[in-house]
Amino acid sequence: MITMDTIIREGNPTLREVAKEVSVPLSDEDIKLGEEMMEFLHNSQDPVKAEELGLRGGVGLAAPQLDISKRIIAVHVPSGDLENPEPTLSAVMYNPKILSHSVQDACLGEGEGCLSVDREVPGYVVRHNKITLSYVDAAGVKQKIRLKNYEAIVVQHEIDHLNGVMFYDHINQENPYALKDGVLVIE
Numbered sequence: 001m002i003t004m005d006t007i008i009r010e011g012n013p014t015l016r017e018v019a020k021e022v023s024v025p026l027s028d029e030d031i032k033l034g035e036e037m038m039e040f041l042h043n044s045q046d047p048v049k050a051e052e053l054g055l056r057g058g059v060g061l062a063a064p065q066l067d068i069s070k071r072i073i074a075v076h077v078p079s080g081d082l083e084n085p086e087p088t089l090s091a092v093m094y095n096p097k098i099l100s101h102s103v104q105d106a107c108l109g110e111g112e113g114c115l116s117v118d119r120e121v122p123g124y125v126v127r128h129n130k131i132t133l134s135y136v137d138a139a140g141v142k143q144k145i146r147l148k149n150y151e152a153i154v155v156q157h158e159i160d161h162l163n164g165v166m167f168y169d170h171i172n173q174e175n176p177y178a179l180k181d182g183v184l185v186i187e
């Protein structure tokens with residue numbers, strides 16, 4: 001089971017590597033890894049389990065954070081309103097690739113954090129507002145989807161990890177809260 005002890009922290013060189021594509025058809029090992037990554041996200045969002053296991057909350061996870069330099073990410077983004085328990089996006093993505101993106105940029109009003117970063121790094125992390133994404137799903141089927149706003153931000157954070165990029169690499173050093181005109185701030 002993945003716990004916080006499994007997650008490597010900044011300073012570990014694996015977080016700065018470009019991860020390798022996984023072979024398709026998917027190996028049993030890669031399928032099992034994806035399942036464990038998704039299980040971590042579910043546990044981290046369950047107040048009882050998160051408390052029990054000492055997990056920080058997570059809506060995304062990338063294999064390099066487990067010291068595994070493979071292009072595998074898991075995302076589990078809850079809808080936000082408690083009435084509707086259905087997540088807006090829940091998927092393990094193998095070899096995810098951004099095919100195209102909007103001119104429009106966006107950022108989370110709260111900034112970003114990272115399970116591999118044990119410190120607050122304030123500032124806006126400006127990303128694409130909308131992306132068209134291809135990936136292979138856990139069943140080995142090629143998918144092509146369009147994401148926007150919060151879900152698009154989460155996936156971009158995870159794909160960054162596959163390319164050795166950390167969220168704070170995007171923060172403006174002079175003024176962390178500087179924003180160009182037209183950047184959508186997502187609250």
Ligand SMILES: Cc1nc(NNC(=O)[C@H](CC2CCCC2)CN(O)CO)c(F)c(N2CCN3CCOC[C@@H]3C2)n1
Pocket residue numbers: 044045046056057058059060061062065078111112113114115116153154155157158161
């Ligand atoms: C936005 C948010 N980031 C949380 N943590 N950080 C992460 O997920 C990192 C990835 C996210 C950082 C910004 C974009 C992607 C992990 N990363 O480093 C992977 O690379 C949260 F935990 C969280 N939520 C809201 C929903 N809530 C549902 C109930 O359970 C608690 C949960 C808390 N929202």
Ligand code: NI
Pocket residue numbers: 113114115116157161
């Ligand atoms: Ni992260």
